[in-house]
Amino acid sequence: MKKKRILIILLLFLAMNFILVYLDDGEKVDRITYVDEWTETRVMDLRENLVQNGVLTHVEENRIYFDKQQGNFQSFMVEKGDAVEVGDPLYTYAVTDYNQTFRTLTNEIDRLEDEINALESIITEIDSYGFPLQDDTIEISLNDGEDELSIPVEGQLETEYQKQQFVLQKTSELAEKEAQLSSLENQMSDLESTGDTITVESPSAGIISQLSVSLDDPLMTISSEELHAYGELTEEQRQLVEEEMVTEVMTDTELGDLPGAVTYVSDVPEENQLEDSSHYPINVTFDGEFQEGILKPGYHVGLDITLKESLDAIALEQDKIFDGTIWKMTEDGTLINAVVTTGIQEHQWVEIVEGAQAGDAVAYDPEERFRDDTTFITALDLPALTWYFMHPENIDWKRYMLLGIGVR
Structure with a gap:
């Protein structure tokens, strides 16, 4: 009977609070958002690239x-x-x-x-x-x-x-x-x-x-002894690639990856058949000495072409952005749903062009419970507290407890 009475009181308490919040048009009841997981925006170099097959030929x-x-x-x-x-x-x-x-x-x-x-x-x-x-x-x-x-x-x-x-x-x-x-x-x-x-x-x-x-x-x-890399682009890729774009020529030799640049992109496809896909020739000149003839004509290589690049960009992981917005945790303890403009994406990282600064705290879990312009609280990080590392036997805790009661 006693347990039943306690349960009824608890349900009435929860129902009363729910009704008060629902009827609070004037927002007189304080709302608090609990944040379990958060991160920070980072400063990093981002690049959008295109990787294509190539072969070494004479220049x-x-x-x-x-x-x-x-x-x-x-x-x-x-x-x-x-x-x-x-x-x-x-x-x-x-x-x-x-x-x-x-x-x-x-x-x-x-x-x-x-x-x-x-x-x-x-x-x-x-x-x-x-x-x-x-x-x-x-x-x-x-x-x-x-x-x-x-x-x-x-x-x-x-x-x-x-x-x-x-x-x-x-x-x-x-x-x-x-x-x-x-x-x-x-x-x-x-x-x-x-x-x-x-x-x-x-x-x-x-x-x-x-x-x-x-x-x-x-x-x-x-044929000249100097080599360059030859590749082909599809119709969609041809719209993205321009001359002078920075390119890495990836080799399977001890020379590794060699820095270079796109020096020629054809506007005319190799073959122009209605039923076939069009392929546009591309030449990449790369820097690097042919040590003792390591590189030979006919060697197959990879062409890593940088389409876009943003140095010292403000970046955030893609799964921390929700429908073009992020949940910013301000210094005054308020959670704000901020609209952001994104730019280059590299793997899971996305450039934030507008809407965030470097080092901004961004909440992401539990996102479905976040509310805009509310005070937020986070879980207590016990390891971050100094007393957590202290041994009780080294502290006269009774004295300090009585002193605290006395002050109150």
Whole structure:
């Protein structure tokens, strides 16, 4: 009977409190939210990436062709796998018509001399050009309009850098043309001295990666020793990747992962079939020395492309964010449901762009019982209390208890 009476009183007490809270439109009854689990926002570097398969290939390939109308092939002077320098002999052939070959070589030499003179003029003109500081884009016409250089001015330093890059590009083209001219002049010298035999020289340095014994074109291919990574992107991935994006080339060698960057993304797919998916070629140039030829053409690698990056970002675990909001525990002891704007996500971490600061306390359990703008309480952390570590026998607890009662 006594237990039944206690149970009835307890139920009436709970019911009365529930009714008071339900009817409390003026919020005169204090509400308290209990927080069991909470965490803090962190400062960390976040990146959004795309990992794609790739294969190592030569950066450049120079294909050598043989015009059978010019003469009869005699012999190769190199073999597949040989390393060649500019000017090294590649093959010989016997001309069938001296006068025709003489005219052809003369025309090619004249054409190359004109191109070399034009490149030298461009380099001299752009190298001596002083860029004025202004807000608009600088448009420069070179070589009587043959070459156009467009430079968006964003400061003298950037302008000078673009100028140097343009000069380097044209200087490289000039060196290539001069090597071709030297080869043709030597062929002309052979023709004039022998009357019927010409030795063709290498226009570039590299490795003989392909050689056609059947004399089909291309007769041979000279590949540069420098390697880069080649990959392909789907239509969706092509919309995300741009040139100059930071990329790690992941190898299975002792070199490990090598830093690099996207240097080329094609706007044209490899194949354009209606029923097939489109794939867009991509080249990644990476930094790293080929120690004793560790890296070889054909090695398969991984391409870890950084699409977006946020350094020193305020971050919070994804499962602590509820429908675009977080439960912030303020210093005055109030629980606030704050709306946040999120950014980059890496694994379980999400960047908080707006709505939180570094070191903010964030409650997350039991989330279904949280109420906005209420006082919160947390569980008592006994290990954090000093007295928890003290031994009772070292304390005159009776004295302090009587003293406390006396003060009360």
